[in-house]
Amino acid sequence: MGKKxxxxxVALAASLGTTTxxxxxxxxxxxxxxxxxxxxxxxxxxxxxxxxxxxDMKSKEFLDFMKGQSEYTRAVLDKIPGREALEKRIVAxxxxxxxxxxxxxxxxxxFYRRSQPGQANYSVVMRDGEHGxxxxxxxxxxxxxxxxxxxxxxxxPSNDGRYLAYGLSEGGSEQSVLHILDTTTxxxxxxxxxxxxxxxxxxxxxxxxxxxxxxxxxxxxxxGTDKYKNPKNYLxxxxxxxxxxxxxxxxxxxxxxxxxxxxxxxVIATPGSDIAVAVIERGVKNEKLVYTAPLDKxxxxxxxxxxxxxxxxxVTNLALHGHDLYLLSHKDASRxxxxxxxxxxxxxxxxxTVVAPSDVVITQLSAASDGLYVVDxxxxxxxxxxxxxxxxxxxxxLPYDGAVDSLSTDPRDPGAIFSYEGWVHSRAWNYYDPxxxxxxxxxxxxxxxxxxxxxxxxxxxxxxxxxxxxxxxxVHRKDIKLDGSNPAxxxxxxxxxxxxxxxxxxxxxxxxxxxxxxPICHVRxxxxxxxxxxxxxxxxxxxxxxxxxxxxxEYLVAKGYTSPGKIGIDGGSAGGILVxxxxxxxPDLFRVVIDEVGVSDALRSEFTENGPPNIPxxxxxxxxxxxxxxxxxxxxxxxxxxxxxxxxxLTTGINDPRVPSWESAKMGAVLQADSSSGRPVLVRVDxxxxxxxxxxxxxxxxxxxxxxxxxxxxxxxxxxxxKP
Numbered sequence: 242m243g244k245k246x247x248x249x250x251v252a253l254a255a256s257l258g259t260t261t262x263x264x265x266x267x268x269x270x271x272x273x274x275x276x277x278x279x280x281x282x283x284x285x286x287x288x289x290x291x292x293x294x295x296x297d298m299k300s301k302e303f304l305d306f307m308k309g310q311s312e313y314t315r316a317v318l319d320k321i322p323g324r325e326a327l328e329k330r331i332v333a334x335x336x337x338x339x340x341x342x343x344x345x346x347x348x349x350x351x352f353y354r355r356s357q358p359g360q361a362n363y364s365v366v367m368r369d370g371e372h373g374x375x376x377x378x379x380x381x382x383x384x385x386x387x388x389x390x391x392x393x394x395x396x397x398p399s400n401d402g403r404y405l406a407y408g409l410s411e412g413g414s415e416q417s418v419l420h421i422l423d424t425t426t427x428x429x430x431x432x433x434x435x436x437x438x439x440x441x442x443x444x445x446x447x448x449x450x451x452x453x454x455x456x457x458x459x460x461x462x463x464x465g466t467d468k469y470k471n472p473k474n475y476l477x478x479x480x481x482x483x484x485x486x487x488x489x490x491x492x493x494x495x496x497x498x499x500x501x502x503x504x505x506x507x508v509i510a511t512p513g514s515d516i517a518v519a520v521i522e523r524g525v526k527n528e529k530l531v532y533t534a535p536l537d538k539x540x541x542x543x544x545x546x547x548x549x550x551x552x553x554x555x556v557t558n559l560a561l562h563g564h565d566l567y568l569l570s571h572k573d574a575s576r577x578x579x580x581x582x583x584x585x586x587x588x589x590x591x592x593x594t595v596v597a598p599s600d601v602v603i604t605q606l607s608a609a610s611d612g613l614y615v616v617d618x619x620x621x622x623x624x625x626x627x628x629x630x631x632x633x634x635x636x637x638x639l640p641y642d643g644a645v646d647s648l649s650t651d652p653r654d655p656g657a658i659f660s661y662e663g664w665v666h667s668r669a670w671n672y673y674d675p676x677x678x679x680x681x682x683x684x685x686x687x688x689x690x691x692x693x694x695x696x697x698x699x700x701x702x703x704x705x706x707x708x709x710x711x712x713x714x715x716v717h718r719k720d721i722k723l724d725g726s727n728p729a730x731x732x733x734x735x736x737x738x739x740x741x742x743x744x745x746x747x748x749x750x751x752x753x754x755x756x757x758x759x760p761i762c763h764v765r766x767x768x769x770x771x772x773x774x775x776x777x778x779x780x781x782x783x784x785x786x787x788x789x790x791x792x793x794x795e796y797l798v799a800k801g802y803t804s805p806g807k808i809g810i811d812g813g814s815a816g817g818i819l820v821x822x823x824x825x826x827x828p829d830l831f832r833v834v835i836d837e838v839g840v841s842d843a844l845r846s847e848f849t850e851n852g853p854p855n856i857p858x859x860x861x862x863x864x865x866x867x868x869x870x871x872x873x874x875x876x877x878x879x880x881x882x883x884x885x886x887x888x889x890x891l892t893t894g895i896n897d898p899r900v901p902s903w904e905s906a907k908m909g910a911v912l913q914a915d916s917s918s919g920r921p922v923l924v925r926v927d928x929x930x931x932x933x934x935x936x937x938x939x940x941x942x943x944x945x946x947x948x949x950x951x952x953x954x955x956x957x958x959x960x961x962x963x964k965p
Contacts, residue, residue, distance in 0.1 A: 267316025271924070272309035274910035275302070283868045288844065288878065292910050295903040296845070307895070307906060310924035314890075317923060321950045323960040327751060328946035334691060335748040335942050341686045344658055344670050345649050348402035350424075351685065352378075354393065361937040365396050365407060367424055371672075371683050378405055378422055385411075392935030395440055398424075399448035400512050404479070406442045406451060413931030414896040419453065421479065434483040438898075439472075441507040446536075450478035452489060452508040465850045470502040474519075476540055489539055490519055497546040498532055503854050510536055511561045513652045516584040518561055519546060524854035527557045527738050527775075533566065533584045549587040555772070560608040562630070562652050567595070567613055569606055574598035576771035579606060579615065579628075596626075596634055602771045604740075607657065609650035611675045614657040616645045620712045620769055621700060621742055625659070627675065637673060637680070641666055642700070644742030658683065662745040664698035664716045667691070691747040695719060698743070703762075703789075703796035709777075711789045712763040712770075713796065714743070718753055723801030728757040728956040729808050730833075730949075731794060735766030735786040736815035737858055738775035748942065752949055755958055758802055762793035764819065780860045780870040787823040794823075794830055806832050809952045813837030813892075814900060814932065815858075821876025821908065824887060831887045833955045835948050838893055838900050838932050841908035843874035851899045880911045885918035888955040892944065894930030902926065920955065 276291040295303050318324065336358040344353040349370055354363040365379040384391040389412040396407035403424055408417030419434040419442070434440075436456040444451040456472045473491030477483055488494055490506040498519065500506065505522040517539045521530035531549040538544050550556040550568065557577075558569040566584040571577050579596035582588060596603065596615060601624055605616035612632070617624035622642040627635045639645075643663035650657045655675050662668035667689035671680050697719045702710035721727055730752060734741060741761055752759055763769045765785040766778025778786040790810065797803050808831050812820035817839015824834045846852050847861055859874065860867030872878060880886070889912055893905040909924035916922060925947060930936050936944075953961040 268309060268313045271313040271909075271913055271922075272306050273913070274306055274906075276914075283862055283872075284865045286868070286872070288872070290842075290845070290877075290907075292903075292907045295906050295910075296848075296901075298901065298903055303903070303906070306910075307902065307924070307926050310906070310909060311926040311928075314923040314925045317921060318925075318947045318950060320963075321954045321961055322963055323953070324946060324950035327950050327953075327961075328942065330754070331748045331751045331942050331946050331949075334750055335938060337691045337747060338667075338689045339686060341668075341670065342660075343396075343647060344660070344683075344685060345398060346651060346654070346658055347398045347400055350398070350402040351683075352396070352398045352402075352405070353685070354396075356938060361939055362390065362392055362935075365393060365405065367398075367402075367405075368685065371685065376424075376427075378424060378427070379407055379409075379420075381409065384409065389929060390937050392937075394438070394935065395442070397440075397442040397444065397451075399444045399451075400446060401448040403448060404430075404444075406440070406444075406453075408437055408440055410438075410935060412896045412929050413894050413927075413933070413935040415898050415931055415934055430479060432477075432479075432481070432483050434477065439505060441474075441505075443507070443509045445510050446512050450476060452476055452510065454505060454507060466848060466853055468850045469854050472505055474506045474508045476508075487540055489544075495542075495544055495546060497544070497548075498530075503856070504530075508539060509561070511652060514561055514563050514584070516561065516564060516566075518559065518566070518584070520559070523552065524857045525737055526552070526857040528552050528555050529557065531556055531559060531568070533587055547587060549582065549584075550589060554589055558606060560606050560613060562608040562613070565630075567606060567608065568592070569603060571772040575773040576601065577603035579603065579613070595628060602768065604768070605645070605648050607648050607650040608652050609655055609657055609675075610653055611655040614648060614650055614659075614673070616648055616659075618740060618742065618769065621714060621740070621763060622663075623661075623742060625673075627657075627673070629675075639680075642743070644744065646742065646744070663743045664714065664745065665693040665696045667693070667745045667747075689745065689747060691750065693745075693747075693750070696750065696753055701796075703793045705785070705789045705792040707785075707788075709765070709785075709789070711765070711792055713793050714741075714761040714763070715758060715797075715802065716749075716753065716760075717758040717802075718756070721756070721758065721802075725798070725801050725804040725807070726756075727803050727807065728755070728953065728958060729760055729794075729797055729803035730757060730835075730952055731760045731762055731790065731797070731808065731810045733762040733764050733786075733790050733793075733810065733812050733819050734814075734816040735764035735778050735789070735819050738766075738768035738772065740768045748945060751945075755949075755953060755960070757953075757958075758797075760793060760797060760802075762790050764789035764793075766819075779858065781866060783818070783859075783870060783874050784822075786819050787826060790819055790823045791827050791830060794827075805830050807956045809833030809835060809956065811835040811837070811948070813839055815840055817841055817900070817904075818843060818874045818876070822874065822879065824889070825876055825879035825881075828884055828886045833952050834887050834889045835952065836889065836891045836905070836908065838897055839891065839905065839908075840874075840900055841876045841891075841904045843871045843876075844868075844878065846871075846900075846904070849901050877908055877911050880915050882915040883917050884915065886912055886916040886920070886922075887918070888920035888922070888951070889916075890921075890923045890925060890948065890951050892925040892927070892948075894927045894932060894936070896929075896931040899932045923951070
């Protein structure tokens with residue numbers, strides 16, 4: 242979720258036909274959580290929470306419970322036969338080639354995140370031209386201390402390429418401190434800026450300073466739910482004291498801009514334009530408020546901001562070229578359209594529709610000197626188009642059904658840089674040359690040495706309970722037999738309008754090598770078919786999400802890909818709602834559930850630090866419809882004592898700023914108390930991690946080995962079964 246965080250006996254029921262482990266080290270069972278019921282009534286419905294006490298994560302009782310769960314889980318997982326060899330294979334696949342993300346080009350210099358084989362975390366690297374020498378600007382592996390690793394949360398080069406603003410945080414906490422590096426000297430400037438979790442850095446055209454977002458400093462005893470309320474946007478000039486920076490935009494600062502407490506104000510300066518754009522993000526809503534003002538006047542107390550779009554205009558993204566403002570909107574266009582208006586005197590009533598809505602979903606737009614570049618999604622795979630200024634939209638041919646995951650342009654330069662990859666095609670960083678009308682590989686990222694020729698991917702649809710066709714991607718070995726014998730680990734998410742496009746993930750081939758298949762179910766709540774698809778899995782319609790997941794599983798069974806005793810489901814964060822409720826709705830259909838940093842206690846989520854910004858997506862218990870929605874989403878409230886639930890592994894990072902660890906703890910306690918299947922319920926705790934953002938390569942590989950080994954063990958893959 243978020244804005245844009247030693248082996249024991251596992252005595253399984255003899256009727257399940259699984260072999261038990263002999264205890265050697267570690268606790269023989271997980272600790273039993275005390276029940277201390279708290280009952281509340283919402284709109285006539287009484288709701289009991291047996292484990293409310295866990296929300297005090299500093300209490301000794303909670304810390305002891307988590308320590309015991311962690312030790313028990315580690316013991317169980319470490320004793321699974323084949324797990325150690327599996328992790329070695331995952332590490333080998335993950336370290337087979339270089340990984341490069343977030344490529345940007347400024348003043349002839351390329352900037353990107355890079356991870357080389359054996360490197361624990363991503364560095365920020367600068368390359369002088371496509372074929373120039375690489376220079377590591379920030380290497381977080383050298384910055385950790387006191388047993389805590391450090392990660393780069395965000396970075397943004399200045400327009401002249403001389404400076405790099407970047408955020409660092411410890412232990413996966415996402416509590417960023419912003420630093421500024423002079424790329425010519427390789428040294429940081431003296432100033433550092435804390436509370437920049439969502440910095441949204443935008444450099445002035447002069448590169449002498451930048452706009453950025455900063456959270457308020459909380460007073461001692463202030464409620465955690467106030468953490469993300471009323472942030473402000475500031476202007477920082479290089480070489481000055483950040484604590485003396487002028488607040489440019491925030492609640493109550495401008496008479497022309499009215500903000501709510503969960504609004505995140507970003508101010509954007511664009512090279513080649515004297516207009517500043519203010520983008521107001523309301524919590525996790527995709528729709529934004531948009532304003533413009535002369536760039537040289539935004540720091541004045543009476544800055545003449547002009548409103549371009551209200552929330553009702555359904556604008557989700559934009560691009561600026563000179564005085565031409567392009568807006569991506571789903572107003573009366575579920576699959577989106579692009580509008581054009583004058584940034585100096587904006588008027589959406591007279592705005593020109595320059596890219597009309599169609600059967601594909603427009604997902605990205607970016608302005609170069611030669612035109613506007615547009616990324617579309619066709620149920621999952623991407624399409625790419627170009628709109629020359631003053632011309633007609635052109636289609637750019639792509640080599641296969643894959644995904645444009647990242648698109649970068651500079652309004653001063655022609656062409657676009659973009660990544661392209663598929664389920665079984667490795668990522669490449671390409672440049673589209675508008676003069677030659679062709680795509681060129683930049684050569685920044687060599688092809689992956691991992692051989693994917695043995696694998697195939699399919700794009701199909703599964704009919705859900707109400708007749709809706711749900712997109713389903715299936716990745717598998719080419720030689721699989723459709724006899725129901727294949728273990729299938731289904732992934733799903735379904736929230737915020739976020740889609741899962743094709744992605745090349747070599748370490749997941751460790752699943753395919755064992756005969757497993759990897760289906761990706763694109764449930765309602767995501768954005769695969771536009772805003773209507775998103776709204777069809779939100780709040781009161783949220784049950785569609787887990788019903789779609791169930792339909793995908795039933796499709797796989799009906800077509801012979803797998804069978805109920807071989808199916809696992811995997812979801813994380815908001816995807817915890819998906820897998821938690823699919824499990825409680827159809828415990829007979831699944832053998833394994835992996836719930837990663839998941840939302841399990843939806844009724845209590847709005848009372849967490851990250852809760853208020855998420856109310857627009859999930860609702861609030863303060864309204865009757867909000868309560869009904871959240872109660873349906875709450876997996877804990879739907880666990881029934883005496884029910885045979887699947888084997889479950891819940892993961893959490895103790896520093897998670899998005900979904901606190903007590904949600905996984907509560908879910909684990911409920912299932913351990915109430916499941917009658919005898920299958921294990923594990924709570925996996927990482928004490929040097931948060932929501933997974935900022936975890937090291939070692940942490941990610943270790944966790945994947947745990948997940949797959951657990952899945953293989955419980956779905957009776959021979960290599961992972963203990964000897965009788």
